[in-house]
Amino acid sequence: MGRSLVESSRSVVEGAAVHLDEETRAAIARLRFSEPGEQHFREGHLALNLPRARSATAIYLALIVAVTAINLLGGLAPLAESVLEPIYVLRIAVACPALVVILLATYLPALRRHYQVIAAVAVIVNGLAVMTISGLAAGSGSPQFQMGDVLVIVYATLFLGLLYRVVVAVAICLFCAFITIGLVLGVHSQDLVFAASVLIATALMAVLSAARVERLMRTTFIETQLLNDIAERDGLSGLYNRRMFDTLTRRLWQQAQREHKALQVLLVDIDHFKRFNDLYGHQAGDDCIRKVAAVIARSARRPLDFCARYGGEEFALVLYAASGIDADAAPEQLRRDIMAQAVPHADSDAANVITVSIGSAIAEPGTKRSLAGLIQIADEALYRAKQSGRNRVLHVDAGASETPTGAFKVFAIR
Numbered sequence: 001m002g003r004s005l006v007e008s009s010r011s012v013v014e015g016a017a018v019h020l021d022e023e024t025r026a027a028i029a030r031l032r033f034s035e036p037g038e039q040h041f042r043e044g045h046l047a048l049n050l051p052r053a054r055s056a057t058a059i060y061l062a063l064i065v066a067v068t069a070i071n072l073l074g075g076l077a078p079l080a081e082s083v084l085e086p087i088y089v090l091r092i093a094v095a096c097p098a099l100v101v102i103l104l105a106t107y108l109p110a111l112r113r114h115y116q117v118i119a120a121v122a123v124i125v126n127g128l129a130v131m132t133i134s135g136l137a138a139g140s141g142s143p144q145f146q147m148g149d150v151l152v153i154v155y156a157t158l159f160l161g162l163l164y165r166v167v168v169a170v171a172i173c174l175f176c177a178f179i180t181i182g183l184v185l186g187v188h189s190q191d192l193v194f195a196a197s198v199l200i201a202t203a204l205m206a207v208l209s210a211a212r213v214e215r216l217m218r219t220t221f222i223e224t225q226l227l228n229d230i231a232e233r234d235g236l237s238g239l240y241n242r243r244m245f246d247t248l249t250r251r252l253w254q255q256a257q258r259e260h261k262a263l264q265v266l267l268v269d270i271d272h273f274k275r276f277n278d279l280y281g282h283q284a285g286d287d288c289i290r291k292v293a294a295v296i297a298r299s300a301r302r303p304l305d306f307c308a309r310y311g312g313e314e315f316a317l318v319l320y321a322a323s324g325i326d327a328d329a330a331p332e333q334l335r336r337d338i339m340a341q342a343v344p345h346a347d348s349d350a351a352n353v354i355t356v357s358i359g360s361a362i363a364e365p366g367t368k369r370s371l372a373g374l375i376q377i378a379d380e381a382l383y384r385a386k387q388s389g390r391n392r393v394l395h396v397d398a399g400a401s402e403t404p405t406g407a408f409k410v411f412a413i414r
Contacts, residue, residue: 049161056159135185157206237293245308264322350391
């Protein structure tokens with residue numbers, strides 16, 4: 001995700017409480033995250049709300065059909081036939097199809113991608129039909145016509161899973177439509193004012209509720225992401241932990257198989273780190289790990305590259321679709337970049353600053369090489385680099401058939 005909202009707001013966890021920074025709190029208050037955090041939230045928000053939207057829409061649709069059927073059978077219809085006919089048409093030809101569209105948008109992936117727009121437009125169309133029906137009824141002597149409009153407002157703002165800004169836009173459109181329809185159909189002014197008062201009070205309460213619910217959902221989303229992030233990260237270095245390394249390498253290996261790409265694994269070990277700790281203390285050792293981790297993290301430049309703390313003073317960097325000269329150059333550049341940090345190490349045999357040894361292996365799935373074999377070869381290359389004097393890189397083409405684990409041929413030594 002790059003520097004996502006979640007990463008920018010990683011903070012201290014005390015007990016079960018997650019403390020959000022000011023930037024995150026401001027984003028929650030304005031109900032808008034930066035990308036790609038906003039997109040991730042919307043996807044989760046939609047998935048959480050679709051079942052409720054589906055159920056509410058089905059109930060609403062069934063209610064309209066049931067009321068229309070009862071009216072057609074002569075019940076609950078104290079209106080003239082001349083008024084009932086257009087009401088039936090509006091219900092069956094406008095309101096019901098709009099609700100069917102919303103239902104389809106909750107099921108069909110092609111429509112679900114545009115759910116917010118589709119649901120907003122469809123519920124406004126449904127609202128126009130209901131409000132026209134109410135206006136016709138009111139003009140024929142049924143002043144309680146606002147009840148159907150209240151139902152539309154509540155349904156649109158609280159049950160469809162629309163985002164707050166969409167909820168506000170829908171509520172404004174429906175209220176303006178209500179006033180316009182009432183004036184055009186000649187609803188009595190007292191009835192119109194009373195109904196408008198009820199409707200605007202309902203809309204305000206619904207909009208405020210929608211805002212509060214979305215803020216709570218955004219807070220929960222961020223806290224969940226932070227807790228997941230903390231569970232996946234090493235607390236000292238900020239890199240992925242060993243468990244995530246295993247998970248992500250399996251995923252990348254599978255993707256590399258599908259796309260016929262090479263995967264490069266670099267295992268990086270800080271030279272004479274125990275001596276460094278003994279000489280400078282564990283706090284300095286922790287600072288050293290953070291600095292080395294920061295350099296390694298910068299080496300994971302492309303979207304699918306990632307790095308992890310493999311254990312102790314050992315790190316792993318996985319590069320996707322690495323090949324050719326770049327595969328040889330990447331570990332050597334990393335070694336130089338870490339040495340350029342110039343962290344003093346007076347008790348090292350390799351140099352007077354912190355250095356690293358790197359074992360590098362590259363292979364493409366399908367070359368009779370397993371993921372476990374690729375990692376093992378990188379580990380063996382690291383061991384040989386340390387045995388050969390440290391502060392160097394051993395790079396191995398693990399895809400070569402003559403490169404067995406346990407007794408491999410070193411193709412490049414630096």
